[in-house]
Amino acid sequence: TQLLEQSPQFLSIQEGENLTVYCNSSSVFSSLQWYRQEPGEGPVLLVTVVTGGEVKKLKRLTFQFGDARKDSSLHITAAQPGDTGLYLCAGAPDAGGTSYGKLTFGQGTILTVHP
Amino acid sequence: NAGVMQNPRHLVRRRGQEARLRCSPMKGHSHVYWYRQLPEEGLKFMVYLQKENIIDESGMPKERFSAEFPKEGPSILRIQQVVRGDSAAYFCASSPANRGLIANYGYTFGSGTRLTVV
Numbered sequence: 001t002q003l004l005e006q007s008p009q010f011l012s013i014q015e016g017e018n019l020t021v022y023c024n025s026s027s028v029f030s031s032l033q034w035y036r037q038e039p040g041e042g043p044v045l046l047v048t049v050v051t052g053g054e055v056k057k058l059k060r061l062t063f064q065f066g067d068a069r070k071d072s073s074l075h076i077t078a079a080q081p082g083d084t085g086l087y088l089c090a091g092a093p094d095a096g097g098t099s100y101g102k103l104t105f106g107q108g109t110i111l112t113v114h115p
Numbered sequence: 116n117a118g119v120m121q122n123p124r125h126l127v128r129r130r131g132q133e134a135r136l137r138c139s140p141m142k143g144h145s146h147v148y149w150y151r152q153l154p155e156e157g158l159k160f161m162v163y164l165q166k167e168n169i170i171d172e173s174g175m176p177k178e179r180f181s182a183e184f185p186k187e188g189p190s191i192l193r194i195q196q197v198v199r200g201d202s203a204a205y206f207c208a209s210s211p212a213n214r215g216l217i218a219n220y221g222y223t224f225g226s227g228t229r230l231t232v233v
Contacts, residue, residue, distance in 0.1 A: 006157070033221045042119075042206050042224035043158070088157055102148070102171055103222065105157035 002027040004091055006106025013079055014114050021074045021087055021109045029091035032065055032072040033103070037086040079113045086110050119144075119209050120189075121225035128232050134194040134201070136228045140209030146170075147190040148208045148222065149182060158206060164190060165212075197232045204229050 005024045013019055023032065031050045035043035047056050049065035049072060056063045060083075062075040072089055089106040120139040128134050140147050146165055150158040160174040164184035175182065179197075184190040194201055208222040 031221075035221075035224075040226075040229075042121075042208075042226045044224070045221040048221045090158075102160045102163055102173070103150075103158075104160070105150075107157045 002029075002091065002093060002104045004089055004104050004106040006089055006109055008109060009107060010110050010112075012112045012114070015080055016078050017113075019076050019079055019111070021089075021111075022071070023073070023089035023091075023106050024071045025091060025104075026070065027091070027104075028069050028094060029104075030069075030094045031092045032069070033090045033092070034063055034072070034074055035088040035090060037088060037108075043088055076111075079111075081113045081115050084111055084113050119207055119223050119225035121205075121207050121228050123228060124226065126228055126230050128197045128230065130198055130232055131196050134197050134230055134232075136192040136194075136205050136207075136230070137189040138192070138207030138209075138225060139189040140207075141223050143211060144209035144223070145212050146210045147184050148210070149190075149192050150206045150208065152204045152206060152227075154203075161192070194230075197230070199232050202230055202232045 007022050031048050033048045034046045036046055037043040047058055047063045049063055052067045052069045054065045060077045064073050087109045090103040119141055122137050148163050149161040151161055152158045162175050162182045163171040166184055167186050179195045181193045204227045206224050206227045208224045210222045
């Protein structure tokens with residue numbers, strides 16, 4: 001069974017601060033995806049990282065995939081109140097067999113950015 | 116270009132009743148996945164289906180839960196004889212068939228069905 005440990009579970013910061021959310025596992029993933037979920041809605045994909053060591057930037061968000069494809073981080077620079085929400089990481093298993101369609105999600109990080 | 120459509124958005128059932136949750140995948144997507152989310156938790160995989168085939172149901176409870184994705188029509192997640200512990204948000208996601216596309220573009224999720232068992 002693959003597990004993804006996401007931390008921290010809660011993060012409350014002031015507008016303008018920087019933050020980092022981590023996802024760690026002992027398992028190797030073929031890709032790691034980050035989602036953001038608003039209350040009452042489904043997760044919305046932010047980014048997918050596929051290659052070990054890969055770094056992707058999405059405006060003030062920077063996503064990194066670990067070299068061994070077991071961990072990932074999301075860094076937000078100069079957080080804004082509009083960044084408030086639930087952030088989820090999800091790992092896709094190594095391709096092969098039928099399990100490639102099955103995502104393993106972290107527990108989520110509830111981010112609150114105060115004006 | 117409609118996304119993943121789930122209905123109903125909210126469903127209230129009394130203990131012992133049946134709950135039917137429907138999911139229509141995005142146009143062009145042939146793979147459907149169901150996930151369950153308890154309050155302030157991440158999503159837990161339940162089942163992965165293709166048209167007329169259950170590919171992986173390792174996350175489904177052994178009893179009372181079933182899923183189908185018929186040749187025509189939406190995918191259905193059925194919960195028989197619901198209990199309070201079934202109260203949760205149920206999300207459906209869809210993806211194209213190509214593994215490379217899944218790996219690179221992820222899944223598209225619906226807005227979910229919030230089931231409340233009273």
